[in-house]
Amino acid sequence: MPNPELRGRAGASVLSFFLLLLLLAAVPSEAADTVTIDVGAVYASNEGTSIDPALGKIRGKLRSMFNYTSYRMLDRKRRSLSVGETGEFELPDRRSMRATPLPARGDKVRLSIRLSEGPRNLLTTTLGLRRGGMVLVGGPPHQAGVLILIISAE
Amino acid sequence: MDCGTALGKINAKADGLLPRQEEAELADHLAGCPACAADDAAISATGPVLRALTGIRAMRNAPALDAMWTRVRAGIDEGRDTRRRSSWLARWSWIPAAVVIALLALVFSPSRTDRPPFHPSSFEVAVEDVESDTATVALVDKGEDLPTVIWIIEDAKS
Amino acid sequence: MNEREKGGVPDDALIRMTLAGDDGAFGELVERYKGRAFAVAVGIVGDGDDALDVVQDSFIKAYYKLKEFRFGSNFYTWFYRLLVNQAIDRWRKSARSAEVPFDESWLSEDSSPPDGFAYPRTPENLARDRELGDALQRAVDALPEYHRAVIVLREVDGMAYDEIAKVLGCSVGTVMSRLHYARGKLRETLKSHREG
DSSP states (O other), rough: OHHHHHHHHHHHEEEEEEEEHHHHHHSSOOOTTEEEEEEEEEEEEEESOOOOGGTTTHHHHHHHHOOOEEEEEEEEEEEEEEEEEEEEEEEEEEEEEEEEEEOOOEEEEEEEEEEEETTEEEEEEEEEEEETTTEEEEEETTEEEEEEEEEEEE | OOHHHHHHHHHHHHOOOHHHHHHHHHHHHHHHOOOHHHHHHHHHHHHHHHHHHHHHHHHHHHHHHHHHHHHHHHHHHHHHHHHHHHHHHHHHHHHHHHHHHHHHHHHHHHOSSSSSOOOOOOOEEEEEEEEOOSSEEEEEEEETSSSEEEEEEEETTT | OOHHHHHTTOOOHHHHHHTTOHHHHHHHHHHHHHHHHHHHHHHHHHOHHHHHHHHHHHHHHHHHHHHGGOOOOOOHHHHHHHHHHHHHHHHHHHHEEEEHOOTTTTOOOOSSSSSSSSSSHHHHHHHHHHHHHHHHHHHHHHSSSHHHHHIOOOOTTTOOOOHHHHTSSHHHHHHHHHHHHHHHHHHHHHHHHHHO
């Protein structure tokens, strides 16, 4: 009699393979004149002392800038947007961020960013940064601490 | 003794593998050869200078190093929770979980936290305008080595 | 057994206690080796924050792999194998192609070169000679990973050649040749600094 656990694992492997194909088909290819916006949502608090390794080189920067003892990456999203195209990023606690690349020269990127919580406009800003650059937007409460968004543009 | 042989003996001395008699012969050569003497000084100094370099980093990171067991213990506890959840899910939930993943993959763009860590190449930012209907916004710029922060202080909240 | 008594307990006993469910015993192992582990990690990855993460991740990995430890062998050699592999992986992932300047201005305001030494041999003296610190850090970063690991294990940790060979999974001959190569590169950096 076949081992049900083995049969279950084989089925999971086959399904995972087809799901991977599905995912790859859904990935948009990079085009010219696009800006890739990467948004990391970080939960900063004084609960514990762990600092998420996924934060990479900016761990030390976060420790220098804020007095929180713990930083955990909750989510990270990435969108490739053409100039003028608006992308929406869902964030924790019913918040969302809409970002639109604006015309810019050379290796500069200009972004129009709107951060909302339901119908409330928390922030509207226009930023200019270099490709590969980064800016932080923080302060909205989350659980026992705050949310800090790490926004970078490539 | 030629300089090529001397360099070999200098390395052997640094490794603690040079017999005493050969040490004396080497010392004679070094006394009359400034180039080999410079090599000997540099090779002998490698260890102490590297340890000094490490010492600087250790002093700077001392508070975090003191808290290492706290961090490790937190990581161990987190690992235990993950393993408990994984074992339950692996046994009972792979079918509905697979269906949910398929639907999410179709509806949303890929979203992962396991990409390579952040590596910003610049913190240079120009804030052209900023406004809020429901909060006070502060701009914090602590210099070019730190990212600019736009800090939102929601009205009626601290 | 209370915390103070654990101080003189051999590594093997602490490992057995950990496997029996006493996490505090593992804490004693962490306290015992975290300093040396950090020195090795920072020598390989070059960055203090990365080194702290490497040490943390290595201890966590060691905890979960502890049942694979062979009693009678050295814990620190077994642990260092995990540590060096973690450090090299971290180095590769961080892709430190951009040069990170050696900036320890917080340690000393005085930027004049040290007196009375051919080379600075203490952290305080080296901090005053920022140019040398910068040059040496670049030279270490430029070494291939396993050559860097060898020179750090030998010169910073003082590990014996046969132990280094066990940690890196290679022969003593390979350890010696990597060590001589690394020394040669660092020697050139030190000499050119002295010659100004």
